[in-house]
Amino acid sequence: MRVLTLGATGFLSGAVVREAAARGHEVVGLSRTPGDLPPGVTPLHADRDDVDALRAAVTGLGAPPDAVVDTCGYTVAGARAAAAVLADVPAYAYVSSVSAYRDWPPGPVRSEADPTFGPDADVQEYGPMKAESERVLTAALGDRVLLARAGLIVGPGDRTRRLTSWVHRFATQARVAVPAVDVPVAFVDVRDLAGWLLDMVERPIAGAGGAVTATGPAGMTTFHGMLDACRAAVEATGGRPGETVPVPDAALLAAGVEPWRDLPFWLPEETARTAWDVATDRARELGLPTRPVEESVLDAWRWVLATGLEHPDLDPRLDPAALAG
Numbered sequence: 001m002r003v004l005t006l007g008a009t010g011f012l013s014g015a016v017v018r019e020a021a022a023r024g025h026e027v028v029g030l031s032r033t034p035g036d037l038p039p040g041v042t043p044l045h046a047d048r049d050d051v052d053a054l055r056a057a058v059t060g061l062g063a064p065p066d067a068v069v070d071t072c073g074y075t076v077a078g079a080r081a082a083a084a085v086l087a088d089v090p091a092y093a094y095v096s097s098v099s100a101y102r103d104w105p106p107g108p109v110r111s112e113a114d115p116t117f118g119p120d121a122d123v124q125e126y127g128p129m130k131a132e133s134e135r136v137l138t139a140a141l142g143d144r145v146l147l148a149r150a151g152l153i154v155g156p157g158d159r160t161r162r163l164t165s166w167v168h169r170f171a172t173q174a175r176v177a178v179p180a181v182d183v184p185v186a187f188v189d190v191r192d193l194a195g196w197l198l199d200m201v202e203r204p205i206a207g208a209g210g211a212v213t214a215t216g217p218a219g220m221t222t223f224h225g226m227l228d229a230c231r232a233a234v235e236a237t238g239g240r241p242g243e244t245v246p247v248p249d250a251a252l253l254a255a256g257v258e259p260w261r262d263l264p265f266w267l268p269e270e271t272a273r274t275a276w277d278v279a280t281d282r283a284r285e286l287g288l289p290t291r292p293v294e295e296s297v298l299d300a301w302r303w304v305l306a307t308g309l310e311h312p313d314l315d316p317r318l319d320p321a322a323l324a325g
């Protein structure tokens with residue numbers, strides 16, 4: 001089938017394009033600027049936030065797409081443009097976010113029926129923008145749109161360094177400060193999400209559309225399980241991982257370590273217990289797979305080593321010796 005991807009050369013979009021091409025689809029990948037695409041994929045350049053530019057690009061294709069996978073919805077204008085130009089496609093997968101839920105964080109998220117941000121919220125903000133974009137696309141496409149509310153996406157190609165900064169610490173430090181409290185955490189591997197988005201648009205989407213919280217099952221691993229996977233990735237690539245030094249939340253906070261920003265995935269225990277408590281029953285029913293976290297971490301680290309993606313030096317506040325003092 002003819003698959004149009006909005007976004008083509010980035011993290012999730014790149015994984016969607018590669019998988020769609022590997023499945024033998026006729027793929028058109030839209031981005032504003034040229035980038036690496038697999039052989040056989042047709043590049044298309046336009047700003048999808050600009051309705052006229054998007055219309056001209058899509059019209060220029062001749063035949064309309066059978067399916068759209070939209071990974072680069074970062075404005076409500078972009079959703080409106082897609083709604084105006086692509087409302088007739090038989091299947092449309094829009095990548096939204098768990099941030100669309102009004103009460104997350106701190107959560108928990110009990111089901112897709114939990115409230116999302118309303119139309120009065122500031123759509124310049126990420127969560128309200130995703131919620132409003134969902135409404136715009138649903139008004140145009142009805143039950144032909146899938147709203148995939150993605151959780152944390154991990155795996156090869158991730159330039160955020162959120163996960164790989166942990167691996168980098170174990171690869172480069174003899175002793176690594178880690179939060180002492182262990183809590184369940186969950187992610188979605190970029191390849192699992194990309195493949196599933198395609199699974200969803202390859203069949204009639206009606207009945208399986210609407211909102212789906214698209215991440216791994218709560219408790220698929222724990223924070224410390226993820227850290228073990230980081231140490232294992234260092235070993236598997238010929239390094240000697242640093243030793244973990246558990247540090248209580250209070251000591252991290254007293255040192256001015258900012259949750260999440262300074263230590264990705266770390267939230268103080270009280271927030272962590274609800275923020276990671278995100279129900280994904282519908283995603284499981286609809287077949288979103290979950291590969292082992294060890295595989296996601298190892299492949300993400302191999303990608304870092306292959307590409308030379310740099311990571312910053314250790315923040316002195318995270319030096320285990322300083323934290324112990």
Ligand SMILES: NC(=O)c1ccc[n+]([C@@H]2O[C@H](COP(=O)([O-])OP(=O)(O)OC[C@H]3O[C@@H](n4cnc5c(N)ncnc54)[C@H](OP(=O)(O)O)[C@@H]3O)[C@@H](O)[C@H]2O)c1
Nearest residue numbers: 007008009010011012013031032033047048071072097153
């Ligand atoms: N990363 C996470 O953990 C996470 C979590 C929850 C939800 N999400 C959602 O997941 C989706 C994918 O995130 P990602 O970081 O992997 O992004 P991505 O899919 O890699 O998006 C970037 C791609 O989109 C293109 N693009 C961006 N803006 C465009 C525009 N206005 N017009 C045309 N093309 C445009 C970029 O190329 P050009 O720059 O050349 O245009 C690039 O090809 C996003 O919708 C994000 O909100 C991500």
